[in-house]
Amino acid sequence: MLSWLPQNVSxxxxxxxxxxxxxxxxxxxxxxxxxxxxxxxxxxxxxKQGRRAFYKRAETIRQAxxxxxxxxxxxxxxxxxxASGASTWRKVKETLPSNAVQVEVTAxxxxxxxxxxxxxxxxxxxxxxxxxxxxxxPAGKPVELIMRSRxxxxxxxxxxxxxxxxxxxxxxxxxxxxxTRPGSYELGCSELCGDAHFDMRGTVIVHDAGDYASWLxxxxxxxxxxxxxxxxxxKKG
Ligand SMILES: [Cu+2]
Numbered sequence: 001m002l003s004w005l006p007q008n009v010s011x012x013x014x015x016x017x018x019x020x021x022x023x024x025x026x027x028x029x030x031x032x033x034x035x036x037x038x039x040x041x042x043x044x045x046x047x048k049q050g051r052r053a054f055y056k057r058a059e060t061i062r063q064a065x066x067x068x069x070x071x072x073x074x075x076x077x078x079x080x081x082x083a084s085g086a087s088t089w090r091k092v093k094e095t096l097p098s099n100a101v102q103v104e105v106t107a108x109x110x111x112x113x114x115x116x117x118x119x120x121x122x123x124x125x126x127x128x129x130x131x132x133x134x135x136x137x138p139a140g141k142p143v144e145l146i147m148r149s150r151x152x153x154x155x156x157x158x159x160x161x162x163x164x165x166x167x168x169x170x171x172x173x174x175x176x177x178x179x180t181r182p183g184s185y186e187l188g189c190s191e192l193c194g195d196a197h198f199d200m201r202g203t204v205i206v207h208d209a210g211d212y213a214s215w216l217x218x219x220x221x222x223x224x225x226x227x228x229x230x231x232x233x234x235k236k237g
Contacts, residue, residue, distance in 0.1 A: 005017060005020070006159045006160050007160055008160065008161075008162065009160045009161055009179055009180055009181050009183070009185060009206070010160075010161035010162055010163065010177045010178060010179055010180060011177075011178040011180060012088070012091055012092050012162065012177070012178075013160075013161060013162040015087070015088040015091060015092070016088055016092070016162040017162070018084065018088075019081070019084045019085050019088050022080070022081055022084050023081055026077050026080075026081065030074075093175075096144060096174055096176055097142035097144070097176060097178070099141075099142065100141070100142040100143055100144035100176055101137065101138060101141055101142070101143045101144070102117065102123075102143075102144045102146060103115065103116060103135065103137070103143060103144070103145055103146070104123055104145075104146045104147075104148070105135075105145045105146065105147040105148070105156060105167070106130075106148055106149070106150060107147070107148070107149045107150065107154035107156070107167040107189070107200075108149070108150040108151055109151050109152065109193055109194045109196070110189075110193070110194065110196040110197065110199040110200050111132055111133060111199070111200060112132070112133055112135070112156070112187070112189075112200060112202050113130050113131070113132060114130065114131045114132075114134065114135045114136075115128050115129065115130045115131075116128065116129045116130075116131070116216070116219070118220060119220055123146075127220070129219055129220060131219075133201075133202035133203065134202060134203050134204075134205060135187065135202065135203070135204045135205070136204075136205045136207060136212065136215055136219075137179060137204065137205070137206055137207070137212070138179075138206070138207055138208070138209050138212035139179050139180065139181060139182045139206045139207065139208050139209070139212075140178070140179075140180065140208075140209065141178065141209070142176050142177070142178045143176060143177055143178065143179070144174060144175075144176045145165070145174070145175045145176065145177075146172060146173075146174055147165060147167045147172070147173045147174070147175060148167065148169075148171070148172055148173075149167040149168060149169040150169070151169060151193075152169065152193050152194070153166055153167065153168055153169070153191050153193065154166070154167045154189045154191050154193050154200065155167065155189055155190040155191035156175075156187065156189070156190075157187065157188050157189065157190035158177070158185060158186070158187045158204055159185075159186065160185040160186070161177045161179060161185070161204070163175070163177045164190060166191060179204070179206040181206065182206045182207055182208045182211070183205075183206055184203055184204070184205050184206075185203065185204045185205075185206065186201070186202075186203065186204075187201070187202045187203065187204050188200060188201050188202070189201075
């Protein structure tokens, strides 16, 4: 029924999907019930010779129950959606795994820059490596993104991971995900940020653990040239 959702390749994607599914079925069932009833009443009580419309107040408990009981059911279903959403929210947004691979994310009009700490493991040192539009991560390991914006609000969106996080100028925002399967996945900006907003499209490349280590080594070796080329390319955009 929900086959239009993209594939799920993250550890928390299943929880996000189950909340989406819950909303979908609850709202869907009420939509069918209320529209069906509306259609029935429209036909059943249509205009007829000799029958006049009249206004009826719900003065007895029995009459008021027609409104109060459905309202109570809607409230209970709302609370169950809230409960499901809150536990997913806590997992995705309020906990940060401690052993995560860290990558700095810089958003600017109109590019994503991904910075790796280099062999010394520290950010802000000369051996940092910055890559334009390509986020490389290992599979099966939590990845922490340390996110900043240079200009306006952007939003990093990776549909296959059920990952989306706004990046707000003046703030550093931490977010995380853990990809379950190696492969190449689309990322984009989901906050309209200017006339070349569509250019903020990129790729997440999920390596298996061994591949990721060798990719890192290769990237560090060729780093200085790569960084210069990439920061030049980013400025042009
Ligand atoms: Cu943007």
